Amino acid sequence: MPKKIFDMIIFFCLCLWSLSGVFGVDEVKSVSVMEGESVTLNSGETETQTADLIMWSFGQNNSLIAKINRQNNKREFPNERFRDRLELDQTGSLTVTNTRTTDSGLYTVRSTRSVTLRNTFNLTVYAPLPVPVISSKSLQNSSSSSCSLVCSVVNVSHVTLSWYKGNSVFSSMSVSDLRSLSDLSLHLECLDDSFSCVVNNPISNQTLHLNNTQLCQPCSEASIHCCGFTEAVIRLALSALVGVATVGVLVYDIRSRSLQQKKREQTSPSN
Known part of the structure; x- marks a missing residue:
């Protein structure tokens, strides 16, 4: 067989082997x-x-973190990043213990049994979620005042913060980048209903239930009641003063007319 043809066959076989590795993933x-x-x-x-x-x-650079030789059952863990936190069983399955958020990433396994055997896992490790905090905020201007509820959560990543009305989402916002840390807050105008604030990621959530009138009462309803009563007293006092003044004017007018009438009678000539 001519050498040129032989080289072409070898090259073709290598291409097939390479493709089998790619498509075997x-x-x-x-x-x-x-x-x-x-x-x-x-x-x-x-x-x-x-x-x-x-x-x-592990990772985009495919750094070797564990291997097992099944002929002599010898295990090696060369990467210090996972010191004392990796285990391999007889099948070569990998266990990561005491996981950390920094363990998130791609894990790939290869075997000498077959060039096509290659499993890849995208592991995401989520930190525990904090309980959201709900507070009230009073807003005032020259013409009116109002109160709103603020739901907030700090130092979170890859989460969604939502106001729920019953089982329906009322409003929400998200931080989708797992590597970023953010402080989130959502505002809600005071309404006569029960709401709950929820922070969640794909595997857990923290919920805080609230009847929002409990927080809004000091800056809305109570103020309205207080101001309405005071205004009513002031109006009543003014009405009383106006009434007294009116009566005084009428009495004065009657007395003046009576005195004038007596003077006219005294100065008129007797018949």
């Missing part, structure tokens, strides 16, 4: 866990399969 599996919990990523191997070496890598 499993779909990326999404895995979520709360910080501090353990999570196990399946290698795809079984105890009866004959893979000699199974290797796990």
Whole structure:
């Protein structure tokens, strides 16, 4: 066989091998866990399969973090990032213990059993959510006053903060970047109804229920009642003063007319 044809066949076989590795990649599996919990990523191997070496890598740079030689059951964990927090069972499945938010990322497993075996996991580790805080805020201007409720949560990432009216979302806002930390707050005008504030991520939530009239009463209803009573007293006093003044004027007018009448009678000539 001519050398040129032989080289072409070798090149074609290498291309096929490369493509088999690419198309053999499993779909990326999404895995979520709360910080501090353990999570196990399946290698795809079984105890009866004959893979000699199974290797796990982490991150975009595919840094080697764990490997097991199944012939001698030797395990190695070369990456200090996961010191004493990685375990491998006989199938080569990887367990990450005491997870941290910094453990979020891509985990890939390869095996010498088959060039097409390659599982990839996208692990997301979520920090515990804080309980939201609800407070009232009084707003005043020259013509009127109002009160609003403020729901806030601090130092959060990859969460949604929402006001719920019953089971329906009334308003919401989100921080979608897992790497960012933000302080979120939502305003709600005082209404005669019950609401709840919820902060959540894909695997957990914190909810604070509230009857908003409890917080808004000091700056809305109570003020209205107080001001209405005071205004009523003032109006009543003014009405009384006006009434007294009116009566005084009438009495004065009657007395003046009576005195004038007597003077006319005294000065007129007797018949």
